[in-house]
Amino acid sequence: MEISTKMQAYQFKSYQGPAAFATVATPQPAADELLVAVMAVGLNPVDYKIQAGKMKPLMKAKLPLTMGNEFAGTVVAVGKQVTGIAVGDRVYGRPDHQHAGTLAEYLTVPATQVAKIPEKLSFTEAAALPLTGLTSYQVLHDVANLQPQERVLIQAGAGGIGVLAIQMAKRMGAFVATTASAENADFLRQLGADQVIDYRKTDFSQVLHDYDLVFDTLGGRALQDSFQILRPGGQVISISGVPTAALAESQQLGILKELMFAAASYPLQRRARAKQTKYQFLLMHPSGSQLKIISDWVTHDELHPVIAKVFPWEETGAAYDQLKAGHVRGKLIVQVQK
Template identity: 40%
Template structure:
């Protein structure tokens, strides 16, 4: 089978297609014929080496985290799936990658594909869906009537998170460019700031939660809009000591992450808020709940571009530009 592999950290020159044997599933695993792969920003950050201290890959490694496809083989201990099932999954932070004709997924990471979506649409959901679900349910404990700030509302995570927050009964503030104001309003955003016209921190006030999605000083600026008791959850860092402890990291990395997060934690405390770094984890049970929301029409996928598998490197380059409206997806050629 063909797979897109990373052979060495550094530039995109070290990402290339390779011919590999078809993998075999372990006792608790599924072998999935991949029909589509949703791309995420971290799929570009990993090859650069940005996550080497956190994610331990054995190179060469197949890239990609999200997938939708059909189960072709199940391990001996699998009880919830059978060959022929249409599934979707995130296999992020596992030894496996999804940018391949066949991929292995843990039974616990997979869920039946939403019945009203095709494979391309389904593949766009797992990481952004799980990230938003875990951040809002577990970290923020977002309640009806609360206000949550989700910057970059037209991006992959933003388009999903806005819809989930509205389903939970929250009011949503977001930022976007002029061209995407109508899109984010259509997804349910209540306060929309056109960042080309005015700084959000001069307009928004008294927010109960912030979802940190942008690198740079955006997170520090977001501290100006929160009220006492608010929760700030960042997806882009800085990683904190609690994260390092949860990952069982070496004492040196615990010290480093503690120092890196000291400034932002201090800013949060001065506002009476809390700060946490969130690293998404695969969870098929949560994907099943997300599928129910999609099937009920509460959430819809937003897709910017679809690339054929042999243009997967171009798809990653497109995503790296940072201007996608929703998700970038790779479609496999399936007989």
């Protein structure tokens, strides 16, 4: 396969500025990296949060920045230190922040951050899994250590995170409640939800009690009210709320960020202590080994991607417009190449 020295990428040049297609140099893989021809990309709210500058306290980026944080594609070159992955392999992944920018015809990524795509999945199906799948797995398995018979509330069950988190939590043997609109209730029960609360009519904090875990994907008032439904010793794990000092320390963001996050999260930490519960914030990390676990679940029909719509490459902007408008069931995918 002949690889052009130039490629198209979907970038923004300034925070809060518009994104557009640009011609840029095709990257070259380092010794431990792959060069991947990108076939499909899953879109996520974090993409436009980065574009708006809202993630600057957590990550540094050099502008212009290519958008996109997960991908599926074909390996077209490998670094000399790479083993176990060859040219022609179909892979998917969520790159680290230094390699972020998946809405491009090619990308480089450390080989340790990808997994081979299950044979049963297309590129568009595989692109719906890396970021949302890893986030869900790390919340439920790594941080919460969710156990059989425990009770978990997963906010926004029909969203990109929710549709995978529900399936994972059920696989782990938990009782799963979720919030969603009434029109999504039957669909979410088919995914494994035991109780679906219509957020338009019912306040979840008034009907749920003695829960072990809340997986918060919303932040704001929903996050504040989550502590009311927990048993003593329960925990709220958020991906949309306020970062904590512990996160700043684990990410080595420096003492100033630790102090800033400690102050910002103090009201939530105080609320958690008052209820004898715990509040944590997760910033997911890439992991090829965890993607292999997700691949095994897919292979054995224990996990299924949910795709709302596939957009062609030239309609990337329209795809983000729909994502920002909300109420998307599952994931929006951009098909970069055929």
